[in-house]
Amino acid sequence: MKRIIYSLLFVAAVTGVTGCKKFLNVDPPSDLSGNNFWQTVEDVEKFTNGNYELFREAVTRLNMQAGAGDAEYPYLPFAGELRGGMVKENTELGWGRGYIADLANNNIRRFVDFQYSGNNWNAIFNHKRFTQWDRYYRVIAAANIAVDRIDGVPDPNLTDQLKAQYKGEAVFIRCLAYFFMVRQFGDVAYYTEPYFSDPMKRMPMVEVLKNCITDMKSAYKGMAWSYTDPFYVGIRGMRGGAIALMMEMNLWLAGFDQGNAVNYYNEVVALADEIRNENGGAYELLPIGRYIEIFKGRSKENLFGVPQNRNYGESFGWSDFFDQVKYDPLRPTSASIPYMSYTGDFMRALYPEGGNDQRLSLWFNPATAYAANRTFQMKKFLVTADPNSIDFNSRNDATQCIYRYADIFLMQAEAYSGLGDEASAKDIVNNIIRKRAGADPIAETGEDFKEQLFLERAREFIGEGHYWFDLVRTRRITDPRFKYSYHCSVDQFRRGAWTWPIDRGALVQNPQMTLNMYWEQ
Numbered sequence: 001m002k003r004i005i006y007s008l009l010f011v012a013a014v015t016g017v018t019g020c021k022k023f024l025n026v027d028p029p030s031d032l033s034g035n036n037f038w039q040t041v042e043d044v045e046k047f048t049n050g051n052y053e054l055f056r057e058a059v060t061r062l063n064m065q066a067g068a069g070d071a072e073y074p075y076l077p078f079a080g081e082l083r084g085g086m087v088k089e090n091t092e093l094g095w096g097r098g099y100i101a102d103l104a105n106n107n108i109r110r111f112v113d114f115q116y117s118g119n120n121w122n123a124i125f126n127h128k129r130f131t132q133w134d135r136y137y138r139v140i141a142a143a144n145i146a147v148d149r150i151d152g153v154p155d156p157n158l159t160d161q162l163k164a165q166y167k168g169e170a171v172f173i174r175c176l177a178y179f180f181m182v183r184q185f186g187d188v189a190y191y192t193e194p195y196f197s198d199p200m201k202r203m204p205m206v207e208v209l210k211n212c213i214t215d216m217k218s219a220y221k222g223m224a225w226s227y228t229d230p231f232y233v234g235i236r237g238m239r240g241g242a243i244a245l246m247m248e249m250n251l252w253l254a255g256f257d258q259g260n261a262v263n264y265y266n267e268v269v270a271l272a273d274e275i276r277n278e279n280g281g282a283y284e285l286l287p288i289g290r291y292i293e294i295f296k297g298r299s300k301e302n303l304f305g306v307p308q309n310r311n312y313g314e315s316f317g318w319s320d321f322f323d324q325v326k327y328d329p330l331r332p333t334s335a336s337i338p339y340m341s342y343t344g345d346f347m348r349a350l351y352p353e354g355g356n357d358q359r360l361s362l363w364f365n366p367a368t369a370y371a372a373n374r375t376f377q378m379k380k381f382l383v384t385a386d387p388n389s390i391d392f393n394s395r396n397d398a399t400q401c402i403y404r405y406a407d408i409f410l411m412q413a414e415a416y417s418g419l420g421d422e423a424s425a426k427d428i429v430n431n432i433i434r435k436r437a438g439a440d441p442i443a444e445t446g447e448d449f450k451e452q453l454f455l456e457r458a459r460e461f462i463g464e465g466h467y468w469f470d471l472v473r474t475r476r477i478t479d480p481r482f483k484y485s486y487h488c489s490v491d492q493f494r495r496g497a498w499t500w501p502i503d504r505g506a507l508v509q510n511p512q513m514t515l516n517m518y519w520e521q
Contacts, residue, residue: 038149041158044166051142052236055173056306058135059180060400064314073129076400077321078103079184079500080465084477084486086346090338090374097339100324106486109519112501131503133185136177140191143174148194164222169237171219175212176245176304176402182208182252183469186499186516201512206257209249216246226282234302235399240283241304243275244403247411254418255473265415272412283405288358288437296383297399301406305399320400321463325378341376342462346484350459357439359459380463401464409433410457417453425449429456451482458484472498492518 037043056064059075081087082103089100102111114127147170150163158166174192181188187202190211203211220242227233234241247268254264275283284300286293293299297307308314316322325338347370351360360366365377383398409428416425426449430441433456442452454474458467476482478493488497501519 038153040153040155041162044146044150044153044158044162047142047146048166048169051139051146051170051173054135054139054142055177058139058177059306060316060319064308064316065312066317068315068317070317071126072318073126074319074321074323075130076465077319077324077463079130080468081321081463082324082340083108083468084471085467086343086484087340088343088372090341090376092337092374100340104486106488106497108500128503130184131501132505133181133188133502136181139177140174141194141196143170143177144192144194144196146170147174147192161222164219165224168219168221168223168239168242171215172223172237172242172245175216175249178208178212179245179249179252183472184500185502186496189513199510199512202514206253209253213246213249216242220246225279230298233298233300234305235297235307238282238303240275240279240405240408241403243271244303244407244411247271247408248403251411251414252473254415255475261418265418268411268415269419272408272415275408276412285405285409285432285436288362291362291380292383294404295381295398295401297401301404302399302401303403303405303407305401305403307399308397310397316398316400320381320398321465322381322398325376325381325463327377337374338376338378341372341374344370344372347372349484350455350462355440357434357437357459359437359439363462378463406433406436406460410453410460413453414457417450422446422449425453429453433460455484 059073061073062071078099082100084106085104087100087104089097099111102108112127112131147167150158150166150170153163178188178190182205187205188208189200190203190208191200192211192215220239223237223239223242225239227236227238250264250267250271254261254268257264282300283303286299286301290299294301297305308316324340327338347364351357351364351369353370360369363378363380365375365379368375368377381398409432413425413428413433416422416428422445426442434441437460442449442456444452454470454476457470461467471477471485475493477485477488477498478490480487496516496518499516499518502515504515506513506515
């Protein structure tokens with residue numbers, strides 16, 4: 001049975017061993033190194049599958065077969081989309097979703113401390129989970145073991161090609177975990193040695209990302225462009241997902257190591273050319289009318305994502321963005337109204353009234369898209385054959401996209417723009433992304449074009465958990481001229497206003513550890 005990321009036995013083994021890594025607030029994984037393990041290709045496959053499961057737990061929920069409302073962890077919608085964004089709570093029916101306003105206004109301490117009343121969220125959401133990094137370090141610790149042990153597996157069926165594939169996957173998931181932590185906490189403790197147990201201080205995030213890129217470059221070409229078995233496409237590490245990760249890490253570095261931005265932009269352009277020219281037909285942009293296939297997952301546009309599978313009774317529950325905007329047109333006054341909407345000004349900036357853009361007509365109800373109230377309808381993630389007839393179980397066979405092929409083009413366009421090559425950037429956006437969307441070309445130039453380029457990412461990836469991170473790395477949250485975000489001062493930004501607080505448990509048995517002091521005041 002193809003349970004690529006559903007190995008509960010592995011999870012129990014990996015997370016259930018008491019050890020000495022308390023300084024990272026995580027128990028070390030078992031090395032599963034007895035005489036009966038790390039002997040066959042099946043052992044390597046089992047361990048690899050288990051690490052994907054650990055990553056899925058890190059960004060969604062611990063038990064995908066639990067009922068909705070059980071230990072929810074909506075990381076991507078809360079940390080990547082609602083935070084600092086142009087969203088508002090739909091209060092008409094009194095649902096009391098105060099976290100929406102707090103996240104939009106960067107009231108992170110209030111969100112973490114859970115100062116809401118009149119509901120049972122305390123039993124549903126572990127808000128303090130957003131301050132803890134132990135789940136990511138479990139992924140990293142397991143990946144470190146895999147990289148260390150794979151070459152020594154004696155099974156002749158584990159060919160050199162397969163070893164390179166498995167090691168590439170382990171390095172990819174390790175670097176992805178580090179990147180998610182950097183975006184959340186800034187500086188983090190960094191290590192790649194197996195069974196490491198010494199207390200560590202946090203490494204500057206620029207150095208962490210440089211190390212990750214070096215790590216990825218040593219391993220990613222051993223990964224397959226795609227898989228002959230469609231079950232694995234887009235949900236298991238592929239070379240395209242690794243390239244997308246390196247591209248985004250370079251763009252993050254361009255924002256935080258600005259003196260070397262040209263080098264990072266050039267790297268992004270080169271990586272994009274590699275995937276566009278060498279993928280051999282593995283990837284393509286699907287026609288916009290087939291968008292449901294993208295969010296169902298395993299399509300040629302999907303580079304990497306986190307799946308759920310109806311065949312195993314799995315569900316993201318309330319941990320994905322769909323839960324915030326679900327709307328049942330057959331029961332408009334029921335509990336199915338959207339908890340939030342985007343502000344009218346933001347929607348008009350993304351999809352101007354009277355303009356042409358099929359993303360508006362397909363992903364929203366255009367009649368209510370600008371209303372900013374409970375009539376707001378967002379159908380983008382309604383993975384069903386008929387998006388006008390809602391099935392609340394329809395998300396049970398969907399994928400949380402992390403990277404898709406559209407990302408490659410928009411990141412390359414951003415890099416061209418950063419290098420001063422507006423013509424190349426505009427060619428990509430207008431003749432590839434906007435043409436696919438049936439949208440009018442962007443005519444603006446100079447700084448106005450750069451803003452439109454930024455908004456194009458918001459248009460294309462709305463609801464997918466990118467917006468806040470794009471605001472941070474481009475420093476738009478410090479620019480009051482940009483209208484569509486929370487703003488902080490440059491001094492607040494430098495002190496970590498864009499990060500999350502770090503749980504004080506990280507200080508246990510580690511005198512070298514520090515917290516994000518902006519949130520400790």
